[in-house]
Amino acid sequence: MKFTINKNDLVDVLSKVQGLTNRRSNLVITENVLIKAVTGGIYLSATDLETGFEGFYPAEVDTDGIVALSARKLYEIAREFPNDRILIHEIENRWIEIGNQNVQYHIVGMNADDFPETPQINEIDFYESDAAALKKIIEECVLISGAGDDKRAHINGAFFERLNQDGGHLIRLVSTDGSRLSTSDAPCVTDNESTMAEGILIPKKGLHEVAKFLDAGGSVKIGNNTSYFIVKKDVETIVIRLLEGDFPKYNEITVKSGGHDILMSKKQFIKMLKRMSILSSENYKGAVFNFNKNELIITASNPDIGEAKEDMAIKYEGDDVEMAFNPRFFIDALSAIEEDNIILNITNEEKPCLIEAESDKNYLTVIMPMRL
Amino acid sequence: MILHLDMDAFFASVEQLDNPDLVGKCVVVGGQSNRGVVAAASYEARKYGIHSAMPIFQARERCKDLVIVSSHRRRYSEISQQVMAILGEYSPLVEQISIDEAFVDITGCDQITGSTRDTALAIKKRIKEAVGLTCSVGAAPVKFLAKIASDMDKPDGLYIIRPDEVASFVQHLPVGKISGVGKKTRSALERLGIRLLGDVQKFNEQKIIARLGKFGYRLIELSRGIDKSKVTPHSPTKSISTESTLSANTDDKTFLTTQLLGQAEEVGRQLRRKAMKAKTVTLKLKYSDFKQITRSISLVEPTQVSTVIYGKAGDLLSAETLRKKVRLIGVGVSGLVPGDTPVQCGLFDQVCDTENIWGKVDEALDHIRGKFGKDIVVKASLRRRDESTE
Numbered sequence: 001m002k003f004t005i006n007k008n009d010l011v012d013v014l015s016k017v018q019g020l021t022n023r024r025s026n027l028v029i030t031e032n033v034l035i036k037a038v039t040g041g042i043y044l045s046a047t048d049l050e051t052g053f054e055g056f057y058p059a060e061v062d063t064d065g066i067v068a069l070s071a072r073k074l075y076e077i078a079r080e081f082p083n084d085r086i087l088i089h090e091i092e093n094r095w096i097e098i099g100n101q102n103v104q105y106h107i108v109g110m111n112a113d114d115f116p117e118t119p120q121i122n123e124i125d126f127y128e129s130d131a132a133a134l135k136k137i138i139e140e141c142v143l144i145s146g147a148g149d150d151k152r153a154h155i156n157g158a159f160f161e162r163l164n165q166d167g168g169h170l171i172r173l174v175s176t177d178g179s180r181l182s183t184s185d186a187p188c189v190t191d192n193e194s195t196m197a198e199g200i201l202i203p204k205k206g207l208h209e210v211a212k213f214l215d216a217g218g219s220v221k222i223g224n225n226t227s228y229f230i231v232k233k234d235v236e237t238i239v240i241r242l243l244e245g246d247f248p249k250y251n252e253i254t255v256k257s258g259g260h261d262i263l264m265s266k267k268q269f270i271k272m273l274k275r276m277s278i279l280s281s282e283n284y285k286g287a288v289f290n291f292n293k294n295e296l297i298i299t300a301s302n303p304d305i306g307e308a309k310e311d312m313a314i315k316y317e318g319d320d321v322e323m324a325f326n327p328r329f330f331i332d333a334l335s336a337i338e339e340d341n342i343i344l345n346i347t348n349e350e351k352p353c354l355i356e357a358e359s360d361k362n363y364l365t366v367i368m369p370m371r372l
Numbered sequence: 373m374i375l376h377l378d379m380d381a382f383f384a385s386v387e388q389l390d391n392p393d394l395v396g397k398c399v400v401v402g403g404q405s406n407r408g409v410v411a412a413a414s415y416e417a418r419k420y421g422i423h424s425a426m427p428i429f430q431a432r433e434r435c436k437d438l439v440i441v442s443s444h445r446r447r448y449s450e451i452s453q454q455v456m457a458i459l460g461e462y463s464p465l466v467e468q469i470s471i472d473e474a475f476v477d478i479t480g481c482d483q484i485t486g487s488t489r490d491t492a493l494a495i496k497k498r499i500k501e502a503v504g505l506t507c508s509v510g511a512a513p514v515k516f517l518a519k520i521a522s523d524m525d526k527p528d529g530l531y532i533i534r535p536d537e538v539a540s541f542v543q544h545l546p547v548g549k550i551s552g553v554g555k556k557t558r559s560a561l562e563r564l565g566i567r568l569l570g571d572v573q574k575f576n577e578q579k580i581i582a583r584l585g586k587f588g589y590r591l592i593e594l595s596r597g598i599d600k601s602k603v604t605p606h607s608p609t610k611s612i613s614t615e616s617t618l619s620a621n622t623d624d625k626t627f628l629t630t631q632l633l634g635q636a637e638e639v640g641r642q643l644r645r646k647a648m649k650a651k652t653v654t655l656k657l658k659y660s661d662f663k664q665i666t667r668s669i670s671l672v673e674p675t676q677v678s679t680v681i682y683g684k685a686g687d688l689l690s691a692e693t694l695r696k697k698v699r700l701i702g703v704g705v706s707g708l709v710p711g712d713t714p715v716q717c718g719l720f721d722q723v724c725d726t727e728n729i730w731g732k733v734d735e736a737l738d739h740i741r742g743k744f745g746k747d748i749v750v751k752a753s754l755r756r757r758d759e760s761t762e
Contacts, residue, residue, distance in 0.1 A: 147672075179716050248720040283651065283674075283707070286714035303710055324714035352719065370714035371727070 001011055001065020001090040003037045007081055009057045013236075014075035016212045017046035017053055021071035022164030023205075025049045027116065032068040034115040035088070037061045040112050045118060046071060051206035053213075056237040065090055067111040074098075077105055120238055121230055126221040127162070129171060134222070135214035138207045139185035140336045141175040144182055145204055152178075153245025160229065161199035162188065170341070171222065174250055175204065180189055180352075182330050183254055187364040188222070201247060202229045206240035213238065252367050256354060259347035260318040262291075263358065266342045270334045272310050276300045277327040279308050285328065286370045291321045291346060298327070323349045324370040330355065333365035373488045374603060375476040376510045376518035377459065377495065380527035382472035385411035385505050386448055387441045390700055398435045401443045407699070408617050411443055415527055448472075451503050458498050462491060463631050465603045475515055477603035492530050513538060514599035520549050538597040543570030550594060552587065560584065569595050608708075611645055614638045615655070615702025621660045623694045628701055633687045635703040640678030643705060644738055649674035649715075651707030653681055655688040658700035667692060667702075673715045674707070679730040681705060 014033070021031050025048050034045040041058040067090055077098055078086060089097045090109075098105040146155035159174040163185075170185045210231050214220065223234040229240045276287050279302040287300040296314045301307040323346065334342060337357045345354040349372070355365045379385065383401040388394045398417035400410045406429040413422045413431070420435040432438055448548045452471045462485055465477035478491050487489040492509045499507055506528040510521025513535045524531035531646075533541050547569055548558045560583060566572055572580065572595035581588035593599065614635045622628065643650060651674045658664040667688045675681065685703045715727060740749055 112747050176719060178718050178720065181719055253719060283709045284713060285716070288714070317572045326716060350717075366719065368719050370716045372712070 001035075001037050001067060001089070002062040003042060003059040004016060004062075004087045005042065005057065005059040007078060007084050007086050008084060010078045011075070013044055013055055013057065014071060014078060017044075017071060018075060019212065020046045020048045020051055020053060020335075023048040029068060029110050029114050030116070031070060031072065032110055032115065033071045033074065034066070034068050034112060036066045036112075037064050039064070045115070047116055047118070048205075049116060050203055050241050052116075053209070053236070054118055054240045057235070066112045067094065068112045068115050069096060069107060073107060077107075086192070089108075090221050099195050119228055119241075119288055121223075121225065121239060122241060124223040124230065125190070125192050126223040126230075126232065127171075127188050127192065129186055129188040129218050129222055131214045131218045131220045132216050133186035134171075134220055134231075135211050137171070137173050137186045137362075138211040138214075139180065140182060140184040141173040142204050142208050142211070143287070143332045143336060144175045144177050144180060146177045150177075153243040154247045156202050157201035157243040157245070157247075158207060159199050159247040159250070160202050160224075162190070162196045171282050173207075174199075174247065176248070176250070179326075180333075180365060180367045181250055181268065182365045183250070184331065198294055199247060200229060201222050201243040201245055202240055203243055206238070210238050210240070237329065253352060254354070255362055256345050257347060259345050259351070259352070259354075260291075260316060260317050262314055262344045262346065263286055264314055264342055264344060266334055266337055266340055268312065268340065270331060272298060272312055273331050275325040276308055276310055277331065278305075279305050280327065281305070285326045286324045287326050288322060288372070291316055291323070292316070293317065293320070300327070318346075321346060321348060322372070323353070324372050325367060326370065329365075329367045333367070373478055373511050373513060374515055374518045375478055375488075375492055375495070376512075376515070376522040377455075377470035377474050377507050378510075378522045378526070379455065379505060379507045381412055381414050381418070382452075382505075383443060383448055384414035384417070384452055386444070388414060389504050390444075390447070391441075394439060394441070397439050397745055398422070398437055398442060399439045400428070401441055402431075403617065404440055404442060405431065405619055407619060418558050444561065451505070454503050455499055455507075457496065458502060461498075462495060465605060467603045467605055475518065475603045479758055488532055489530070492532070496528075496530065514597065515603065516550060516594055516599045517541065517597075523549075542595060542597050543568065545569040546740065547572075547591075550591075551633050552590070557584065558585065589741055609648065609709065611704055611706035612639050612642045612646075612648075612650070612708075613656070613702055614654055615700055615704075617658075617700045618698065621697035621699050623697045625689060625694070628689060628698060629686050630753050631701050632689060633682055633751055635701070636682035636685055637678045637751070638675060639682050639703050639705055640734060640739060641741075643676040643708075644711070644734060646708075646710045647711040649676045649713060650681070650705030651709065652705060653677025653684040653688070654704040654706065655685050655692070656700070656702040656704065657689075657692070657694075657698050659694075659696040661696055661700050662699070663695075664700070665692075668706075670707070673727075674709050674713060675727065676711055676734075677727055677730045678734055680726065 030047055030049060036043040039061060039297050041056055043054060045054045083100050093096050094109040096109050141158045155177055162171050169190050171188045173184045175182050177221055187301045213236055223230045227242055228364050229242060232294045233236045276298045281302055284302040287298050290297040294313060295311055297311040299309045333355045339357040339360060341358040343356055345359055349369060352366045354367045379597045384399045387401060390533055399414040400417055400422060401412045402408045402410045408428045410424050410426045410431050412424055417435060422431045422434055456468055456474060459474055459476050463476050463478050463481055467475040488511050492511055496507060496509060510518045510531050512518040512521050520750040521531040521533050527759050545568060547553050547561050547566060553557040572591055577592055632662055652668050652670050654666050654668040656666045662704045669684050669688055737749055
């Protein structure tokens with residue numbers, strides 16, 4: 001195997017697959033990328049056994065072949081390489097030379113036959129979405145994640161479904177950690193008029209990897225079968241193995257059940273929340289929100305450190321309500337909203353608080369209060 | 373100056389006080405069966421080498437006429453409270469460190485209570501008159517020496533280490549006497565060639581710190597007679613636990629789980645009485661070969677609900693492969709936060725509901741027990757087979 005490839009192409013893709021190859025799996029070879037040289041270019045694959053990636057990149061190929069190389073070392077070598085073109089040459093069995101006249105590396109590869117096979121996906125109805133829109137909803141979705149050791153599928157995974165709404169099609173990601181939940185919608189284009197029979201559970205880790213490949217422009221194809229979720233760009237494909245499990249019925253909690261809408265300045269509120277979360281610690285995460293007539297007072301107290309209090313004028317005409325929340329949850333939700341104004345919806349101290357932007361209704365967060 | 377007061381053979385002395393027949397006899401407080409351990413031994417029993425934490429059967433072997441009495445915790449804590457109240461008359465800075473021990477900082481009190489010796493003697497006299505028991509008092513400029521001093525002249529003793537005596541006292545103090553130096557630290561120190569606290573100063577500080585870590589810093593300070601710890605009234609509770617030695621060794625997990633039920637209730641009740649919640653639940657097992665293990669689990673949200681503590685302790689037990697038969701089992705909680713700390717509610721699971729409902733049950737039971745006694749309401753499975761001993 002012998003080929004010459006554009007440095008930037010190689011560095012770009014290798015940087016994006018590090019999240020997959022650096023993840024611990026039961027197979028050592030998943031720390032490698034698989035490179036297959038064919039006429040006109042190379043196929044590069046990486047996997048963490050849950051999420052698999054494959055891309056095709058143009059290259060001057062002298063001789064065909066296939067190798068498995070350490071993703072991290074290849075990335076570091078390519079990144080620091082002095083020329084725009086990099087020659088990769090298998091001089092002996094699994095003995096790979098990378099270099100030019102001045103720089104020379106010899107790297108030992110692993111047996112390419114041991115590399116896990118990429119699942120073959122056939123006969124799937126793909127639909128199209130704007131890459132930037134998909135990236136946005138994934139980024140909103142992965143804001144909410146469970147503790148590292150939480151193995152529950154509905155927390156490790158995001159719920160994905162395709163819906164018909166107001167005559168248009170949309171894809172929706174729902175994400176929860178058990179205490180809060182968000183729904184993020186993006187439009188999609190499909191010939192298929194029926195909605196998805198059932199939603200699917202996609203690991204958030206895999207979605208996070210997908211987001212790295214999504215650019216500001218262009219569109220992507222999305223599809224799934226009962227085992228995999230697939231995202232396709234022009235020359236790149238990501239396949240994520242679905243999680244098995246049920247997602248809780250979330251529709252009830254994302255619908256406003258009366259309560260009061262409070263219009264607020266996002267910037268002002270987020271600053272207040274940041275100030276009120278300075279005293280929070282592992283044991284004391286809560287702050288008390290007092291919604292009084294036209295006034296919000298937040299107090300935070302941490303027996304180990306001290307207390308904090310701040311008030312802000314708001315438009316609120318309802319009864320006085322005292323609720324406790326983790327301010328961090330609000331900060332996360334607000335950070336994903338681009339508009340200047342947001343709407344909080346509160347009912348009482350037992351019901352969750354709903355947060356959304358004033359006009360863009362594609363992103364909604366529901367936060368459960370803490371019990372005082 | 374700081375006083376350290378230690379009641380003499382406290383539990384055993386209370387028993388002798390309440391039952392004059394026991395005076396002059398070898399008395400130990402503990403479980404009646406051979407399987408329990410000695411909670412306290414009278415001075416008569418100590419002459420036979422009997423000490424607390426010794427298994428009862430060993431104590432019996434050492435002294436044929438041993439009288440074993442069951443413990444009367446409530447009575448002990450009643451007397452303890454009287455003693456602590458008396459100490460409070462002499463200084464506002466009283467730090468109770470156990471049921472029968474306390475530090476009193478009498479710095480600056482000499483105008484009112486007289487010299488250190490006069491104050492100490494006055495306290496001893498007051499306690500003897502009020503509750504009829506003797507105690508030993510140690511006095512020193514720093515806490516760790518005061519504690520050692522109270523042990524120098526037991527029982528009914530008084531030992532004072534004056535500021536000008538500190539340096540020479542420290543020189544000749546065996547390190548094992550220092551509170552915090554257990555078997556392991558002591559042998560680590562011995563390997564370095566340190567037997568006396570004075571030896572520490574001959575050593576390279578870095579080496580001691582490298583070997584002992586944080587405790588190394590403290591040891592170096594102590595070797596110079598410096599102890600920065602202050603007498604702090606109401607030092608906050610850091611953990612709560614209870615344990616019991618079983619009447620027979622067993623590997624029956626069902627039976628062991630039943631033990632946890634009563635223990636979790638006890639721990640839960642103490643948590644609620646202190647208005648605290650705990651983040652960590654710990655299971656303790658001692659096997660028939662006296663090897664002991666602890667297993668802990670952290671909760672997502674802190675709790676004070678007995679049922680939750682029981683559930684977690686039960687999970688820990690069922691996850692454990694029992695190496696041998698179990699001799700002792702216990703439940704503890706730690707990572708305590710104030711009880712009014714807000715608890716995150718779940719959107720789908722019923723964390724808050726569990727806390728709420730069982731919290732109300734606990735509250736009702738606590739009230740009933742407060743009024744009619746601890747044993748008026750118990751879980752049915754505990755009543756069915758009451759086989760454990762204290």
